[in-house]
Every structure is written in C-alpha cells, then in structure tokens.
Amino acid sequence: MNTASASSASVATAVTWSEGQPVADYMNAVGQAARVAATAMAAASTAARNNALLALAHQIRTHAGELKARNASDVANAEKNGLAAPMVDRLRLTDKVIETMAESCEQVAALPDPVGEITHMRRRPTGISVGQMRVPIGVFGMIYESRPNVTIEAASLAIKSGNACVLRGGSEAIHSNLALWKLVQAALADAGLPHDAVQLVQTTDRAAVGQLIAMPQHVDVIIPRGGKGLIERISAEARVPVIKHLDGNCHTYVDEQVDLALAVKVTDNAKTQKYSPCNATESLLVHVAQAAAFLPLIGKVFADKGVEMRCDARAKALLAEVPGARVVDATEQDWYEEYLAPVIAVKVVDSLDEAIAHINKHGSHHTDAILTTNHPNGMRFIREVDSASVMINASTRFADGFEYGLGAEIGISTDKFHARGPVGLEGLTSLKFVVLGQGEVRN
Numbered sequence: 001m002n003t004a005s006a007s008s009a010s011v012a013t014a015v016t017w018s019e020g021q022p023v024a025d026y027m028n029a030v031g032q033a034a035r036v037a038a039t040a041m042a043a044a045s046t047a048a049r050n051n052a053l054l055a056l057a058h059q060i061r062t063h064a065g066e067l068k069a070r071n072a073s074d075v076a077n078a079e080k081n082g083l084a085a086p087m088v089d090r091l092r093l094t095d096k097v098i099e100t101m102a103e104s105c106e107q108v109a110a111l112p113d114p115v116g117e118i119t120h121m122r123r124r125p126t127g128i129s130v131g132q133m134r135v136p137i138g139v140f141g142m143i144y145e146s147r148p149n150v151t152i153e154a155a156s157l158a159i160k161s162g163n164a165c166v167l168r169g170g171s172e173a174i175h176s177n178l179a180l181w182k183l184v185q186a187a188l189a190d191a192g193l194p195h196d197a198v199q200l201v202q203t204t205d206r207a208a209v210g211q212l213i214a215m216p217q218h219v220d221v222i223i224p225r226g227g228k229g230l231i232e233r234i235s236a237e238a239r240v241p242v243i244k245h246l247d248g249n250c251h252t253y254v255d256e257q258v259d260l261a262l263a264v265k266v267t268d269n270a271k272t273q274k275y276s277p278c279n280a281t282e283s284l285l286v287h288v289a290q291a292a293a294f295l296p297l298i299g300k301v302f303a304d305k306g307v308e309m310r311c312d313a314r315a316k317a318l319l320a321e322v323p324g325a326r327v328v329d330a331t332e333q334d335w336y337e338e339y340l341a342p343v344i345a346v347k348v349v350d351s352l353d354e355a356i357a358h359i360n361k362h363g364s365h366h367t368d369a370i371l372t373t374n375h376p377n378g379m380r381f382i383r384e385v386d387s388a389s390v391m392i393n394a395s396t397r398f399a400d401g402f403e404y405g406l407g408a409e410i411g412i413s414t415d416k417f418h419a420r421g422p423v424g425l426e427g428l429t430s431l432k433f434v435v436l437g438q439g440e441v442r443n
Contacts, residue, residue: 031218248278255372
C-alpha cells in the first residue's frame with residue numbers, strides 16, 4: 001500500500017463538471033460511471049477495500065492542514081451569509097473532527113465484511129441446498145447538509161460494503177467536501193479500486209438533486225440526511241427507493257412499577273445529554289400511579305437545566321409546584337413535535353395500553369423506551385410499539401449505529417423496507433438466494 005505517494009491533487013476524476021454544462025448531461029455521466037464502478041467494487045476483495053480505507057485514514061491525517069484551510073473558506077462564507085450558528089458549528093472541521101474521521105475509516109476497515117456471507121443454508125428433499133448470500137446494493141445516492149464529515153462516513157461505508165455512491169453535500173460545505181472527496185479518490189486509486197466508486201456532485205445547482213433522485217437506471221437507493229423539509233421533498237419526488245426518517249419524536253414511558261432513581265437518571269439523559277440529535281426524547285409519558293412521585297423529581301432536573309415542559313392538565317398540576325419550572329399547556333401538536341431543543345411534552349396516562357396507543361399514534365416510529373420493573377410490561381412494550389428501535393430501561397440516545405455495534409451508520413431508517421433503524425454495512429447490502437446442486441432436476 002503506497003499511501004505516502006498518493007496526493008489529493010494527483011487523481012483526476014473521469015467525470016468533471018464544467019460551468020455551462022447541462023446539469024442533466026453531467027448527472028447522467030456521473031450515474032453511468034457509478035454503475036460501472038459498482039460492478040468492480042462488488043468483485044473487489046475484502047483486502048483491497050480495507051486497504052482503501054486505511055489509505056484514506058492516512059490521507060486525512062496527512063492533509064489535515066489543507067482540509068482546515070478549505071473548510072475555513074466555507075465557514076467564512078457561511079457566517080457572511082448568515083447561516084444559523086448551530087449549522088456553522090456542524091460545518092467546522094476541527095483537529096478533533098479530522099482525527100475522528102481518520103479513526104472511523106480504520107474502525108470500518110476492522111469490521112467483518114458482510115459481502116459474500118451465505119446464511120440459512122438448508123438441504124431440501126430434492127437434494128439441492130438453498131441459502132442466501134449477502135451482496136452489495138449497487139449504487140446509492142446520498143444527499144446531506146452542512147456536516148462535511150458525512151462525506152467520509154458515506155464513502156467509507158460504501159467502500160467496505162462493495163458499493164458505489166454518488167454524494168451530494170450542501171452548498172455551504174462545497175470546498176470542504178471537494179477536498180475530502182479528492183482524498184477518497186486518492187485512497188481508492190492507491191488500493192487499485194475505481195475512483196468513480198465514490199463521486200461527489202461538483203455543482204451546487206439544485207437541479208442536480210432532482211436528477212439524482214430520478215435516475216433508477218443508475219441509482220438503486222437514495223439516502224437523505226438533513227432537515228424534515230429536505231427529506232419530505234426527496235420522498236415526494238424520488239423515482240428511486242428512499243431510506244429515510246422524517247422526524248425523531250422519541251418517547252420515554254415511566255411505567256406503573258419502576259425504580260424511581262433509574263427513571264430519573266435515564267429520562268434526564270434521554271432528554272438533556274444532547275438536545276439536537278434525532279434520538280433525543282421529545283415526549284415523556286408517566287403512569288398515573290407514579291406521577292405524584294416521579295414528576296416533581298424530573299421536574300426539578302428539567303427546571304435546573306432550563307427545559308420547558310409542555311404538559312397536559314394532570315402533569316401541569318404536579319409540575320407547577322416545582323420551583324423554577326417552566327410549565328405551559330400542551331397543544332395537540334405538541335404530542336407530534338420534534339423539538340431538537342430544551343423543550344419536552346409531558347403527559348400522564350392511565351395504563352400501559354394508553355401509553356402504547358399514544359406512541360403509535362403520535363410518534364414517528366423512530367425510538368421509544370419503557371422504564372419498568374415489570375418484565376411482562378416491558379415485553380409487551382417492545383412487541384407492540386411500532387418503532388425502529390424499542391428499549392427497556394435505557395436512554396433513547398443509544399439509538400445509534402456506533403452504539404449498536406455496527407461500527408458506523410449512514411443514517412437511521414423509520415421505513416419497514418428494506419432497512420429499519422440505524423443503517424450500517426448490512427443495511428447497504430441485500431440478499432439473493434443461492435442454490436447448490438449435483439445435477440438434480442425437478443420432477
């Protein structure tokens with residue numbers, strides 16, 4: 001592996017955007033190149049794909065200074081254009097973020113390779129053996145905003161899973177993404193893999209998104225990561241299957257039988273450990289039998305941390321007595337809301353049945369947790385709540401590919417086909433049937 005000799009400027013792409021070029025022509029060329037590259041990636045050895053990831057980690061560390069310089073120009077433009085402070089913060093490539101990107105490539109390289117795995121092999125009475133083999137999806141398109149580190153996350157998972165991908169980052173991160181993508185190309189070339197296996201859309205023209213999501217002949221699945229507006233648009237207009245989640249209205253339910261200290265600790269973490277992720281708890285349901293004991297305890301925690309509580313009448317009556325508590329009446333919309341902020345909806349329920357029904361009606365099918373010492377109630381909850389992740393006595397903040405042992409994730413899906421929950425390497429593959437015979441024929 002000759003990582004030292006690969007330069008971010010030394011690898012030219014076969015598909016290059018030029019000003020004035022029709023976007024449709026450019027995107028069609030990108031799609032064609034991705035389809036060709038996908039065939040080569042599916043046939044590539046595990047060693048070659050791992051070598052590309054290790055080369056990419058080396059490239060990222062070697063060119064950290066260049067990455068920060070290119071990123072500085074994006075940050076300056078973002079601040080000049082009035083981009084919201086949280087978005088600017090996500091845009092920054094700090095030393096820590098750069099090292100984390102490099103480490104993530106090494107971690108993905110160390111993961112077991114799912115491609116080619118054969119499972120469920122069984123002998124049939126006819127003499128044939130039937131099983132299923134895990135194979136790459138082919139080409140996925142990724143549309144994302146702000147965070148340039150997603151470029152590396154998506155590229156590394158595509159490489160490891162034997163896929164090709166077409167990446168379309170936000171215009172606010174164009175210089176950062178281009179710099180990172182050049183390093184990916186160098187790493188692919190260093191490992192003897194096609195550089196078109198990872199392509200970045202080089203134009204910020206929004207028409208490119210419309211083209212990317214309408215090329216089923218070139219793209220097998222689209223994965224959007226961003227705000228609800230972006231994902232709704234992609235879902236409505238795409239002619240390609242979409243792996244998505246629109247909202248993260250996650251619930252924590254405190255059951256009739258519960259360890260109060262555990263319930264306070266877990267609920268606090270689920271809401272306040274970080275407000276902005278999609279797996280933060282947005283709605284708190286409390287069984288009426290525990291409301292008088294639990295709500296003043298968690299209310300004090302939320303009051304101290306400045307969390308506004310939007311409550312039904314019974315919850316409000318108990319929480320209004322907490323010194324410093326910010327308590328307001330909940331509206332019907334609050335039960336559906338993803339706040340991504342220090343705000344939580346709070347409701348007292350009369351039964352486990354009511355809690356499950358409330359979650360299935362108002363939730364976003366992302367992540368929901370029950371806090372209970374009643375094992376049958378916990379098992380009912382995880383069977384009957386219709387969400388991608390369901391938990392017993394744990395914080396909803398654990399709904400994450402890294403925390404689930406997937407190594408990394410490309411996103412979280414609340415769909416039921418083809419992937420659900422955090423989408424890691426296996427989520428970027430599909431299964432085909434394989435049949436092994438010795439000359440058997442069907443009667």
